[in-house]
Amino acid sequence: MTTSDDTTTLTHAEAAAIAQEVLEQVGRAVVGKQKPLGLVLAAILAKGHVLIEDFPGLGKTLAARTFAQALGLDFSRAQFTPDLLPADLTGSYIYDQRVSEFSFRRGPLFAGLLLADEINRTPPKTQAALLEAMQEGQVTVEGETHPLPVPFHVLATANPVEYEGTYPLPEAQLDRFLLRVGFGYPTTDEEYAVVARRLERQREEVSVEAVTDAAGVRALQAAVERIKVDESVGRYCVALAEATRDHQDVLIGASPRGSLGLVLAARGWALVRGRDYVIPEDVKAVAGAVLAHRITVKPELWMTKASGSRVVEAVLASVPAPGALEHR
Amino acid sequence: MDQGAASARAQAWRAVAATLGACLVVTLVGWAALIGPSQVFTGPGPTPSQETTTTSEAPIDEVEEKDRDDVAAREYGPTTTVVANLVGGAIQVLTLAGMLLVAYLAVRRGLTAWRLRRRYDAPVDADFETLEGGAPERVRQAIADDTDEQLRLLLDGEPRNAIVACWHRFELQAVDAGLPRHPWETSSEFALRMLERAEVDSTAVASLLELYREARFSEHALDEAHRERAATALRAIQGQVQVRQRTVGREESTPPRGRR
Missing domain, CATH: 1.20.120 (Four Helix Bundle (Hemerythrin (Met), subunit A))
Known part of the structure; x- marks a missing residue:
């Protein structure tokens, strides 16, 4: 399942159809929220990791589990608690008495989709254990490196309001997440739909059909890699990231990884929208989710409404977008 | 949009007025503090101890008299005056420093309010322009x-x-x-x-x-x-x-x- 030579080539229309089908399946479990769900899928297709930050009870965990089911990936969940140790995530060597030697027992990291629930409740030591896994796709335990399955994606959740007993993710760790999305509260009708579906289902858990499998996800990701980005659009992404660095409220702006993330996420979003080329509107659609968490606002502005999202909004409303007559 | 800008401006002015008011109160308190303790420490001092030394009508218990003399000696001794002057000076310096700090903070807050006010002004003009032109016909x-x-x-x-x-x-x-x-x-x-x-x-x-x-x-x-x-x-x-x-x-x- 982790070999990559079984990847079949998909045309962009086939890939877009599969992506739509995945979103449809996820939409059966999670009511509404098309934009954030589309963003999460776009990030997975762009080989990225996602941080879902919102209040408890808004369907973060459900969305992550449903994505794993619909994408046909191995799913594992790690509840991040204050006493969680790196070895609890990566796995560790355990003495096997039958063969009189140490054998490696794999931790929850060895999955296609890892749900890191309440990631900010665990100390930095354990958070850092995720870094290598997320960036390199491998874990090193006692000097020995173990490759993780491909695809490997982390969907982490965090609660933005409770600060007691939490360890906010450091900037270096936040930068590893391609997107940070919030789900927000459902509308009245959507909320009733949640209730009605639960009553109709007559059981708590909800399961959806697998649309594809790990090989299929790799093929989708390969299709995203073939999506064209016009030079003007690429330069627009760079200009946006650059503008966050010069904004008056910003202490540290988005890194070059931010502009790269912008292009990659926009490609994923373009595929979800059924195109094999990126338009500036794709960049605008993903900009908030890609850039806001990479921006550190000046500490003296803590009492004002200044935030990463507001900076991104301001930047989007000031950086010149590619015009009609700049074609090659 | 217009209303938003007006309320932002009102808010900014209110912030400036509040800081100026606070500044005035602190100045008054500081001034009172400067006047009060300095007279206590540098003035002629309390009178009761002098009376006790000059009055002979009411004979007072020997021990008590001795105690009062001690107290008087302590109050008028050269060391006491130096300490009193030092404490008074320190209070004056601290009060002055506090007033300067408050003035600095007030000016900084005022500048921030001014900056925010200007920032809210910009979009108003832009929207106004958009509404002006581009009628459907x-x-x-x-x-x-x-x-x-x-x-x-x-x-x-x-x-x-x-x-x-x-x-x-x-x-x-x-x-x-x-x-x-x-x-x-x-x-x-x-x-x-x-x-x-x-x-x-x-x-x-x-x-x-x-x-x-x-x-x-x-x-x-x-x-x-x-x-x-x-x-x-x-x-x-x-x-x-x-x-x-x-x-x-x-x-x-x-x-x-x-x-x-």
Whole structure:
């Protein structure tokens, strides 16, 4: 399942159809929220990791589990608690008495989709254990490196309001997440739909059909890699990231990884929208989710409404977008 | 938007007034503090101890007398005066430092409030400008005036460039109608805003928009079939604009019923 030579080539229309089908399946479990769900899928297709930050009870965990089911990936969940140790995530060597030697027992990291629930409740030591896994796709335990399955994606959740007993993710760790999305509260009708579906289902858990499998996800990701980005659009992404660095409220702006993330996420979003080329509107659609968490606002502005999202909004409303007559 | 700016300005002024008020109160308190303790420490001192030494009418218990003498000696001793002066000086210096700090903070807060006030002002002007120009009739008139030229551009030259040039023509028409494109707006966002203003049916617009995006940002090969589809969509848009112009004109020329 982790070999990559079984990847079949998909045309962009086939890939877009599969992506739509995945979103449809996820939409059966999670009511509404098309934009954030589309963003999460776009990030997975762009080989990225996602941080879902919102209040408890808004369907973060459900969305992550449903994505794993619909994408046909191995799913594992790690509840991040204050006493969680790196070895609890990566796995560790355990003495096997039958063969009189140490054998490696794999931790929850060895999955296609890892749900890191309440990631900010665990100390930095354990958070850092995720870094290598997320960036390199491998874990090193006692000097020995173990490759993780491909695809490997982390969907982490965090609660933005409770600060007691939490360890906010450091900037270096936040930068590893391609997107940070919030789900927000459902509308009245959507909320009733949640209730009605639960009553109709007559059981708590909800399961959806697998649309594809790990090989299929790799093929989708390969299709995203073939999506064209016009030079003007690429330069627009760079200009946006650059503008966050010069904004008056910003202490540290988005890194070059931010502009790269912008292009990659926009490609994923373009595929979800059924195109094999990126338009500036794709960049605008993903900009908030890609850039806001990479921006550190000046500490003296803590009492004002200044935030990463507001900076991104301001930047989007000031950086010149590619015009009609700049074609090659 | 106007109201928002006005309330922001009121808020800014309120913040400045509040800090000035706080500054005044602190100054008064500081002044009182400077006057009060300094007199206590540097003045002639309390009188009761002097009385005890001069009064002989009421003989007081020996021990108590001795105690009072001790107290008096301590109060008027040279060391006590030095300590008192030192403490008084320290209080004065601290109060002055506190007042300077408060003044500094007040000025800084005022500057921040001023900066925020100016920041809220900018969008008001921009919105005002947008509302001024680009009335629906003017936009429709601009599109109608440019019908032939836009169609000629679309039917001329390589399909990809022709479609892009045709779409760009909307921008020029909008400038004529007093509805300029914001630099941060993408061409599609802007043209959509403009065509919405002209109340054109969205199906034809969506079809032309899709072709423009494909021509501008993809590497797909575009041929005469694409040009034909674009021309159909453009003719539909132009036709709708003319129909809309006529109906609006008729509505304006016939006086509304039921009114005297």
